[in-house]
Amino acid sequence: MLDIPGSLTVNELHELIDLVKSIYGFDFSDYSKASLKRRLLRVMQQKKLSFYDLKHVLINDPAFFQMFLEEITVNVTEMFRDPTFYKALNNQVIPYLSSYQHTKIWCAGCSSGEEVYSLMILLNEAGLRKKSFIYGTDINTEMLNEARKGIYSLRKIKSYAENYQLSGLSGSIIDHFTVLYDAASIHNELKQNTLFSVHNLVSDGVFNEFQLISCRNVFIYFEIKLQERILDLFYKSLAPLGFLCLGTKETIRSDYFRKKFKAINLKENIYQKIGS
Template identity: 60%
Template sequence: MHRGTDTITYEELNSLIAFIKNVHGFDFADYSAASLKRRVTRVMELQRLSLFDLRTLLTNDENYFESFLIEITVNVTEMFRDPSFYQSLADNVIPYLKSYQRIKVWNAGCSTGEELYSFAIMFAEENLYERCFFYGTDINADVLEDAKNGIYNLQKMKQYSENFQQTGAANTLSSYYTAKYDAASINHSLKKNILFSVHNLASDGVFNEFQVISCRNVLIYFNTELQKRVIELFYNSLANFGFLCLGSKETLRSTELGRFKIIDKKNNIYQKIA
């Protein structure tokens, strides 16, 4: 008889991490242990699994690991989340980029795509979209399929529209999607300069040079050592005077600030200076 599904110890978590790395080649070792423990416990509770059951599924069911990965790594996202952040983007970042002929934007940990589409809309509002190319990356291939499709619940669009108006935008959000039944489909004209692809912040390297990198509500799930490595990755991926956008919940450490200028302390927007 297996123990109840409501708890997993840190020792058991470490054993599970090693097991997953051995079986699937995916390393959770540098993720925040407390956050990972909460998420694994939640999976076990919702699916009524013991630790033994979970390991059995991860071993024997080829498709289960993908769904497990979604539950463990997917972040809650919405369009124009924290409107003040997008106001700051419009006031402090976009005007600086208007003289650029080509602008590359990377949204790291993009999940189902709402944030990257929000960025694309903000640049479209400033008539800069045609000069931009947007990259959305995530470790999870399944959520990236949702991002590529760009189809969202119409009820959610009402909240997204309110967020959008709070950014001070001139247009309405409905200018950028087509409503059909209970779904909203992002217009093709907004998708054409967007590419979604798999990238693992914990192990993959630089793949382009960007004027803007956004990574919000992702670093909080990593431990200190991995956070440092990811910030180094972002630094090496930014063009000179490029912008790093971390959002209100994450900040650069004092040891990292020598290479960045603070643009907006509240929303943690920085500019590479060295």
């Protein structure tokens, strides 16, 4: 039986980071080292690879890298995750958005699309769907393909029903889906004003101006330096008085950026851009 090491040394971890960056252009150097190490070890265990085997396959098999990327990146999501966030959004942000002629929203790190469709349902209930457009971005192409389809297992949809109710919305979550045997497809009208595309928060820049950016429960996987770099990207991407939504486990730690955002809801970490 192949002996798989139970840990990676600091030097080995940095060697893998440098290797991935030089060959594929993905820079994980400012990701949380503890989180990255756990995920790398899981790949090694699942594929029965030693550190040297992992290096070899990353160098020689580009197809393996796509699977590797899916395992390393975080894809934990569900519809109306943290219902109190959606309730706060409905009460404190939607009234502002309703005053705009057109609203552009960026859902960064959207994974398989559940948050994008949750936001679109919220906008639809508020009568804002037709004048809103949501961009969902991620670095994981497989997850983006799932998001574009908008088809989820019926078991998952039923498990999201409580979140939906706790968000304060009327009716049932299934009202927004067409049931297909053991799966459910989001209604086409809710898919119309959405676009899913690849965007790397680490290396890519501003691509539009938004009234709202949502990037929830992603920062916890980044080091402080990378968090600040992405906050700068978000600040530059927001329209004047635009809103930034971070997860309940996130916060703006930098004194510099605290002066650039006004807290709208500290519990849910919803902020508004100050200045232009």
